[in-house]
Amino acid sequence: xxxxxxxxxxxxxxxxxxxxxxxxxxxxxxxxxxxxxxxxxxxxxxxxxxxxxxxxxxxxxxxxxxxxxxxxxxxxxxxxxxxxxxxxxxxxxxxxxxxxxxxxxxxxxxxxxxxxxxxxxxxxxxxxxxxxxxxxxxxxxxxxxxxxxxxxxxxxxxxxxxxxxxxxxxxxxxxxxxxxxxxxxxxxxxxxxxxxxxxxxxxxxxxxxxxxxxxxxxxxxxxxxxxxxxxxxxxxxxxxxxxxxxxxxxxxxxxxxxxxxxxxxxx
Numbered sequence: 001x002x003x004x005x006x007x008x009x010x011x012x013x014x015x016x017x018x019x020x021x022x023x024x025x026x027x028x029x030x031x032x033x034x035x036x037x038x039x040x041x042x043x044x045x046x047x048x049x050x051x052x053x054x055x056x057x058x059x060x061x062x063x064x065x066x067x068x069x070x071x072x073x074x075x076x077x078x079x080x081x082x083x084x085x086x087x088x089x090x091x092x093x094x095x096x097x098x099x100x101x102x103x104x105x106x107x108x109x110x111x112x113x114x115x116x117x118x119x120x121x122x123x124x125x126x127x128x129x130x131x132x133x134x135x136x137x138x139x140x141x142x143x144x145x146x147x148x149x150x151x152x153x154x155x156x157x158x159x160x161x162x163x164x165x166x167x168x169x170x171x172x173x174x175x176x177x178x179x180x181x182x183x184x185x186x187x188x189x190x191x192x193x194x195x196x197x198x199x200x201x202x203x204x205x206x207x208x209x210x211x212x213x214x215x216x217x218x219x220x221x222x223x224x225x226x227x228x229x230x231x232x233x234x235x236x237x238x239x240x241x242x243x244x245x246x247x248x249x250x251x252x253x254x255x256x257x258x259x260x261x262x263x264x265x266x267x
Contacts, residue, residue, distance in 0.1 A: 027056055027066035035075060035086055042088045046076065089181075109190070109242060110235070116183040117231035119176055120164060124211060124227035126171035128220040135170040136216055142166050143208050146201075156201050157192045163208050167215070167227075190238045200237060204230075 031052075034040045047055070053063055067084060070076045078084045131139070146159035161184060168177035184191070195201055207230040214223035 024062045024065040024069075027052075027058055027063055028069050030056060031066055031070060032075070040086045042086050045083045045085050048083065106239070106243065110239065112183060112187055113231070113235035113238060116180065116187065117228055117235060119180045119183065120167070120231055121224045121228040123168045123171040123173070123176055123180060124215065125220045125224035126173055126176075127167050128215045128218050128223040130172045131170035131215055135166065136212075139163065139166040139170060139212050139215065143205070143212050146205050146208060150198075150201050150205060155192075156195050156204070157188075160191065160195060160204060160208075161188070163212075167211070170215070187238070190241065191234070193241050194234065194237045203233075207233075 031046075034046075040046055046052070049060055049063055049067075053060055056063065067076065067078065071078055071084075074087055076084050077087050127135075127139075142159055142163035142165075145162065146156050149156045149159055164184060165181065168180050171177060195204065207226065211223060211226045211230065214226055
């Protein structure tokens with residue numbers, strides 16, 4: 001698909017019929033534009049196939065090919081008997097990225113984990129100096145959600161990712177935040193496996209709470225260090241999972257002994 005074709009698709013109104021060439025590709029462009037431009041919000045159900053076919057002037061086969069491509073990219077989710085819904089942006093590209101990296105070797109995985117830790121440590125530091133009061137509430141909300149999910153014995157992947165997403169947004173640097181989001185999508189499968197262990201969930205909650213408190217107190221140095229330590233621990237846990245080794249129980253949940261710099265006073 002050329003860049004020109006994509007831009008043309010972005011500028012078309014959703015009710016004007018499509019050209020009779022490359023109908024599936026044209027429908028794909030048009031449907032994506034509705035999501036990118038915010039006409040269809042995350043969690044919102046898109047119009048039915050009958051309505052979309054009428055609006056776009058195409059047959060169901062062409063429309064279904066376009067919708068299938070969007071589903072493979074993680075942009076929409078088709079639910080039997082319910083309809084098709086827009087996925088959160090955090091899901092975009094997660095499926096093809098997962099396919100690409102599920103077979104990643106230990107060296108590639110190590111590089112991904114190191115890159116994530118470095119970027120998110122910087123994001124935590126930035127969030128400590130830039131987070132607004134509403135953004136602090138969102139971070140705290142993610143911590144509280146994880147606490148409730150642990151108490152109820154529910155999976156915590158959603159709240160774990162929500163916490164890191166909220167910290168990234170509070171940093172007010174879209175380039176770094178989007179880079180971190182991309183890396184989390186690439187690592188989502190392994191993060192999910194790591195969080196299946198109850199003791200690891202509890203320790204992650206403790207770490208998230210500490211990071212939130214450092215951000216709330218505007219302590220940029222401690223926020224950075226705590227996030228770095230948290231993701232270094234995550235890297236060790238994931239590496240052990242993928243290598244088939246299990247960590248010694250006495251080391252689970254243990255804080256690192258690295259000396260922290262003196263905490264700065266809240267601004």
